[in-house]
Amino acid sequence: MPLTRIYLGLGSNIERESHLRAGLDALALFVQDMQCSSVFESAAVGIKSGPFFNLVVTGLTDLPLMELDRRLKFIEADNGRYAPDRKGLPLDIDVLLYGQQAGNFDGLILPRAEILKNAFVLWPLALLAPDEQHPGVQRSFAELWCDAQIDQQLAPVPFTWRDRQLTDLSL
Helix, strand or coil: CEEEEEEEEECCCCCCCHHHHHHHHHCCCCEEEEEECCCCCEEECCCCCCCCCCCCCCCCCCCHHHHHHHCCCHHHCCCCCCCCCCCCCCEEEEEEEECCCCEEEECCECCCCCCHHCHHHHHHHHHCCCCCCCCCCCEEEEHHHCHHHHCCCCECCCEEECCEEECCCCC
């Protein structure tokens, strides 16, 4: 299978640093040429909980979409996502974009609606791929971020993965 450019959103609100690092380590096993956005802290959206750390990851994969989604669910499970006694969201990994595909794929809707709704997705995506076009609205992520009217506060946070500082603290 040819390589497909993917964009994934990661978030955690429990032991945020360790769960995000574990997620990145697991992704690095099958995502080639992986690049990470800065990491941001944001208030929870849609659930009552403590603040989240979020970032966006891009890379190339030879996995079909549904196999990619299945592997992401295994990574989430390995980090306690589906534990019956969990008290928050240890690790959430969403497929934001899979190439330029758009539509409903066995319940997985692409491009993911959260791209246009949540600052903690759109801002990191705009930083990571400013010139990439959103397949649904045919505008660049930089343009979408510039015009966004999203009422959410984000703060860049220092975050190191594999001895590399991911966050540009000048943001």
